[in-house]
Amino acid sequence: MKILVIGGGGREHTLVWKLKQSSVVEHIYCAPGNPGINEIAEGIAIQVENIEGLKDFALEKQIDLTVVGPEVPLVEGVVDAFREAGLQIVGPDQAGARLEGSKSFAKAFMEKYDIPTGKYEVASHSEEAKEKLEAFEYPLVIKADGLAAGKGVLICQTKKEAMDAIEDILEKKVFGQAGNHLVLEEFLVGTETSMLCFVDGESILPMASSQDHKQIGDHDTGPNTGGMGTYSPNRAYTVSMEKEVEQKILRPTLEGIRAEGMDFRGILFIGLMITKDGPKVLEYNVRFGDPETQVVLPRLKNDLCVVFQHLVNKRLKEVQLEWKEETAVCIVLASEGYPADYKKGIPIHGIDEIREEVLIFHAGTTIRNNELVTNGGRVLGVTALGQGVDEAREKAYAAVDVIQYKGKTYRKDIGLR
Template sequence: MKILVIGSGGREHTLVWKLKQCATVSRLYCAPGNPGIAALGECVPIQVDQIKALRDFALEKQVDLTVVGPEVPLTLGIVDEFRQVGLQIIGPDAKAAQLEGSKSYAKDFMVKYGIPTGRYEKAHTMEEALYLLQDFSLPVVIKADGLAAGKGVLICQTPDEARQAVVDILVNQVFGEAGSHLVIEEFLEGIETSVLCFVDGETILPMASSQDHKRIGDGDTGPNTGGMGTYSPNRVYTNAMARQVKEKILIPTLRGIQQEKMDFRGILFVGLMITHEGPKVLEYNVRFGDPETQVVMPRLKTDLCKVFSQMLNRNLSRLQLEWKPEVAVCAVLASGGYPGDYATGIPISGLEEVAEDILVFHAGTGMKEEQLVTAGGRVLNVTALAPTVDEAREKVYNAVERITFEGKTYRRDIGLT
């Protein structure tokens, strides 16, 4: 079987690594890929938003299955485009992709189908937003409505911060078209949990839980990022909590997908806040999380190709996922200055000194004159499995110390909160 993975980050490196283990896979392509992925498959110089070029490549190479990593091609309708020409692809159609592509659409969906979430309001102008803000307590969450690479969520502690957030999004357009309008949400207190689910339109099959650490600094300080590290399973996500989430959130979400006549054969990411009132949905994503995938996939014992096959045939109900008992921890190594401005092209060294049982997934790397260099904000994802969180953390941070590049930034508290 020939498989094409779309994307170039740590999530895609993890997926390629996992798919490489499938007995049925004969050829792996990744568009555009990265140097880490190049060691496992063939990287193809097509960008993730070049939908027709990706479609034509899949047809030319007679690709049997395409797996979409990032959200952008999904919102651009790549699934619809591929299925129209008979290509098998993992992901939701363009209609379902709005659950991630528009935060206001997602919040309206949650309310319509009785899914617990925080109170919210939508605003299209600065005047409207400032008026609506008066009804919210501080801190308050202000989000650009569209896709902003995980950075369009601002948690404001003061009235001045809230006003500046509104100005930045709607007037200064710091998130571009994603900020054509915004969503104001009540701030939910609790512990975040990420639950990735396989969905075939008839069954929703949750994976092992994880917890992302989104802020740049230790102790959840500083601005939001695309994610600075994860661990799995999340210690607060008990069996009792999982049953509650399934009943109150996952099943109603599936019902909504069916009622809205979405063709959702792909991955649903449910970002939860476990509050004193119970679990509430912070957001939906419609693809594998990053860096959640980097701890969930290494723990999955079930053949991923088999899961995808059952998903496409709407047979997930016949499948029971198996998981390794070990805990997985992942620390993200980022460029200095991230999530703001940062330099690229900085040489990376020390990977050869990392222990063999450590998984290092490339996120933002490139090659310059045969030297591995930084090429993004989040550079490398260092993952380890062990019987306990503490043991996994020790393995991860021992490896982190061996990898060096100028400006290297990382959180030291992954798995502690």
């Protein structure tokens, strides 16, 4: 089979790495790819927003299966365009992608189908939003409604912070069009869990649990990021919790997808908070999480391409997922200043010295003057497996020490919660 992976970050590097191991895959293209991906697949200079260009390329090369990494092309309808052209693709249609593309739509969906979540309000104007503040206690979560590259979630400790956040989102448009509306949301207390699921519209098949560390600083301090590290399996996700999530969240979510007429043959990410009142949904994403993918797929024993084939043909119920017993830990190396302003083009050294058993997934890198340099806020994901979280952490952090670039920023407490 000829495979096209859309995207160029750490998630896509992990997908390409896993698909490369498949017994049925002959050649992998990746658009646009990155230096790490391009070592194991053929990078194609087409950007993820160029849906027509991606579709034409898939038709020209007779691509057998396309896998979409990032959310933007999904929300913009890449799946609809590919399926209309007779191409097989992993991802939800544009209607299904609204579960990530609009946080207000997602919260209304949860409410409609009795899926446990925090209380919320939606507002389009500052005065309206400020009036609705009175219904909440602090801390309070305020979210830009649309896509904001993982940065549109603000945790406000005081009313003044909340008022400032409202003005930033709705008046100053710090998140652009993503902030045409905002969601005020109850701050849920508990243990976070990330659940990735294969969905074919008729079945929902959860993958191994993981836990992301969103904030930039150790001990969950500082602003939210796209994710600074993960580990899998999540120690808080017990067998009894798994059964409760299946009954209260997975089944009604699937029922909602079917009732809404979504053609959802793709990946559903469910961000959960395990509260004293049970599991509640924080958010839906409609693709593999990043960096959750970097710890979940290295533990997956199945041939990923074969799973995808079952998924697009609505035969997921025939799949039995198998997992390695080992724990996986991923440490994200970021640029100094992330998630705010940061410099690019800083030379990276030491990757060639890393032992083969440690996986290095490129996220924000590029080649300039024949040298590997930084090219994003999150630069690399360093993943290691071990007999338990301590051994995996030790291996991963030993590799982190070997990799050097000016301003290297990372958390030292991944997996310690």
